[in-house]
Amino acid sequence: MTSAPLISVSELRRTYKVKTTGGWFSPTAELKAVDGVSFDIRPGETLGLVGESGCGKSTTAKLVLGLIPATSGKVVFEGKPVAADSKRAWREQRRRMQMVYQDPLGALDRRLPVGAQAMEPLDIFGEGTKAERRDRMLALFDAVGLPRTSVDRYPHELSGGQRQRVVLARALMLRPSLLVCDEPISALDVSIQAQVINLLKDLQEQLGVAYLFISHDLKVVRHVSHRVAVMYLGRIVESGRPEAIMRAPAHPYSQALISAVPSPRARGKERIVLEGDPPSPVDIPKGCAFHPRCPLATDRCRSEAPELRPFGEQRHVACHRAGVSITSARGAA
């Protein structure tokens, strides 16, 4: 794939001023939610963004869509910068980039039949005649596998999986080129998750839509993504093709994350257990942000923050000890 990127994100930063605990007049501190994130997504491609809570993956999603302004950095979508100013140019762009959230019930209006709300984007942008809008809606209900009888149902009358299909149909109504999915299947049951994963892949094949797929679940990300970026405390620490990363993660955090995934196939396998919790994004450690939990950390890691550098083919890693395996380092010690 050599085509021009659909969306190009460079050096994106978002900080928040927060009160430190103590009292009303205590000084404010800076919370770095996203701290210099860059990536491209090509048309029809899926980038999986993985990380644990508080790593900044959802903030990144909002920044990409221009739902919140960036502190610094740039997002270019289809050749034009995305400005979070709610002006006309941004509204035009938003037709082409849509969002799918984790909780479909929260994303739907409980008092409106699902067919009517799936059609709303067309109503708002005044596309086509009423009959054409309805045809488009029915076509998308077919595409996401919803029976036509569900058009007049209310959200509470549908199952969780069906609701997420309605949300998908609505998001695809305006033929977007990018869909940002924030934990789209986490609220669904195991047997339903596979249905939605397959659906997302089928829709991409049919419609050529690109996904920014945000999830904490590495197994799911591996199944849907063409490329993966692992985030820790507001930064991308490793990116590359999912197979390469899952088979031989180069960053110690990716190693721990992948080894922590419980799997019925890998019963009784030795697992890397990190110590402690991720530090607060208000008080990010000096040097490499991961060093206090990293079994491989050296003096250099404590003082110097590693840059994201090329590591092998199509892979980038931000680590002074990239490629050193925690397991074999332990075995040697």
Place this chain on the structure above:
Amino acid sequence: MREPLVRINGLTIDFDTGQSNVRALHGFDLQIEKGEAVGIVGESGSGKSITWLGALGLLGPRARVAGSVRLDGREILGLGEREMAAIRGKRVAMIFQDPTSSLNPVHRIGRQLVESLVLHRGMSARSASAEARRLLERVQIAAAAQRLSEYPHELSGGMNQRVMIAMALAGEPDLLIADEPTTALDVTIQAQILEVLKEMRRETGMGLVIISHDLGIVAELADRVVVMYAGRPVETAPVSRIFDAPRHPYTRGLLAALPEIDGALERLVAIPGQVPEPHKLPPGCPFAPRCAQANANVCDETVPTMRAIAQDHAAACALIHTAKPEALRSLELA
């Protein structure tokens, strides 16, 4: 014969919705030996959690619980609130998904731990506070002495779940029921909690019921697994057999639908349809409408009961027992 730690027979749970009765659990049998770890797997609405809430009398007046639950041979279903309270937390402890909602936000961690030690072990306040600190150290909380004087909101989710485990251990229970204990936690923190649970089992020899929708977690902690669907157990076997030689089409379906972290990247085989609601169960086998192998003559007629397939392995599927040898082979290959 020696009496198992827990023996549940024909447990049913009905909810009175005002207009009608909805049966949420349709007869559940299980024995747990001392020190055994049993995993209960199922999707939402399978009955995996209410089984245990019902058995411990935690469901409230709207629920009608019937059948038998014996602890060391003694019937505990229908015991008075006082007697039940002496069992809960002491003989049988329970931890839930969201630790912060189980802890009291306005009391310090130490006070809450001391409270359960005084209650369940009859300790004096002084010895209880020393024991509280020792318990926190056992669940690998660093700087335990300092944590005792902190409030739940000052601790992370993983730390609070360790406090809950410590509190559950305070009564030195014979059985710990852990209901989705790591679902609200991040993957690396989940790994820590799983280690703590394993370590505690090794140390105390307590029995464990691990309830989860995540087959991976159950595979890791349990000796034996019960798979539940729509308020019924559908298959039970030792952990290795459930994952290496599952027999019920639902168990097979669940495993095929699970994305994997390694191995060949194949399209997931999804189970079509959805879990039926408890008041709209199909007449025959509850899984039949979603089952690729279902045979209308057999499966839509009667509800299959659990029957033994091999030693320690039982399943509730009419096809496994009625199928001709060649049909059985195709089940095996599927």
